[in-house]
Amino acid sequence: MDLELKGKAVVVLASSKGLGKASAREFALEGAKVMLCGRNQEVLEKAAKEIETESGSPVFWEVCEVSNQEDIEALMEAAMDKMGRIDVLVNNAGGPPAGKFVDMKDNDWQQAFELTLFSFVRAIRAALPELKKNEGRIVNIASSSVKEPLDSLILSNTFRMGIAGLSKSLARELAPDGVLVNTIGPGRIATDRTKDLDEKRAEKNGVSFEKARQEAESMIPIGRYGAPEEFAKQVVFLGSFANTYVTGQTLLVEGGLVKAY
Numbered sequence: 001m002d003l004e005l006k007g008k009a010v011v012v013l014a015s016s017k018g019l020g021k022a023s024a025r026e027f028a029l030e031g032a033k034v035m036l037c038g039r040n041q042e043v044l045e046k047a048a049k050e051i052e053t054e055s056g057s058p059v060f061w062e063v064c065e066v067s068n069q070e071d072i073e074a075l076m077e078a079a080m081d082k083m084g085r086i087d088v089l090v091n092n093a094g095g096p097p098a099g100k101f102v103d104m105k106d107n108d109w110q111q112a113f114e115l116t117l118f119s120f121v122r123a124i125r126a127a128l129p130e131l132k133k134n135e136g137r138i139v140n141i142a143s144s145s146v147k148e149p150l151d152s153l154i155l156s157n158t159f160r161m162g163i164a165g166l167s168k169s170l171a172r173e174l175a176p177d178g179v180l181v182n183t184i185g186p187g188r189i190a191t192d193r194t195k196d197l198d199e200k201r202a203e204k205n206g207v208s209f210e211k212a213r214q215e216a217e218s219m220i221p222i223g224r225y226g227a228p229e230e231f232a233k234q235v236v237f238l239g240s241f242a243n244t245y246v247t248g249q250t251l252l253v254e255g256g257l258v259k260a261y
């Protein structure tokens with residue numbers, strides 16, 4: 001299947017590592033130009049070089065804190081400057097801190113809102129004129145928690161639902177402009193974020209890291225964590241121009257973990 005991404009311009013937020021980077025890499029392998037962003041210049045430079053060498057596609061980067069309005073605007077300006085257009089926007093951010101309702105103060109809620117939900121709103125707003133002009137695609141990375149909440153992740157559970165609501169509403173508003181909008185929810189994909197969460201759980205339960213990971217993997221019908229590439233291929237289809245009729249949907253990539261319909 002031709003994903004019709006050759007020469008297209010893709011901006012992926014929070015993409016120096018993990019799911020964002022894997023998604024950017026798959027777009028580049030399909031012949032798209034990509035713009036990466038993250039907070040650490042060294043990590044970004046390394047990721048850009050790696051993807052560019054492997055794919056042969058142009059890869060650009062911009063240091064950006066996704067919860068900062070000016071940084072988001074500067075990112076889109078850099079994308080226009082370097083790539084001349086924006087066809088696809090993949091929204092992503094670092095995960096908010098884990099914890100229960102009683103653990104969270106006002107400031108935690110405010111920061112999680114800015115990071116997890118409002119960063120997406122700002123990025124969409126800044127890229128929208130281009131996305132409308134090019135009949136583009138938006139893919140919002142959320143979590144499997146949009147179908148089944150995860151214990152002790154109250155901030156994530158709350159604001160990821162906001163992402164799903166935003167995507168569904170926007171899909172209807174933007175369909176007449178030819179812009180398709182979808183949400184994608186990772187279950188447990190092997191990245192630094194899952195490693196951190198497993199380390200914390202191992203410490204809390206007084207077991208080894210390997211044991212904590214085995215326990216988590218045994219709950220997944222496919223029997224293992226997903227690889228970032230497995231996740232990224234679904235992002236790339238939803239964000240491609242081979243996708244002409246799927247919009248407003250939430251796709252989970254979770255090896256059968258979630259029981260909800």
Ligand SMILES: NC(=O)c1ccc[n+]([C@@H]2O[C@H](COP(=O)([O-])OP(=O)(O)OC[C@H]3O[C@@H](n4cnc5c(N)ncnc54)[C@H](OP(=O)(O)O)[C@@H]3O)[C@@H](O)[C@H]2O)c1
Pocket residue numbers: 013014015016017018019020037038039040043064065066067092093094095096115141142143144185186187188189190191192193194
């Ligand atoms: N992996 C999973 O199984 C899974 C499951 C459910 C949900 N998720 C969610 O999916 C998202 C990505 O997860 P991941 O596993 O790919 O995480 P990761 O491996 O920790 O990578 C996160 C990426 O985002 C960048 N980043 C983090 N905070 C940022 C900020 N404020 N501004 C700009 N860039 C930022 C990081 O770079 P810098 O730190 O250098 O900025 C890094 O490139 C997270 O929200 C996570 O909670 C992941």
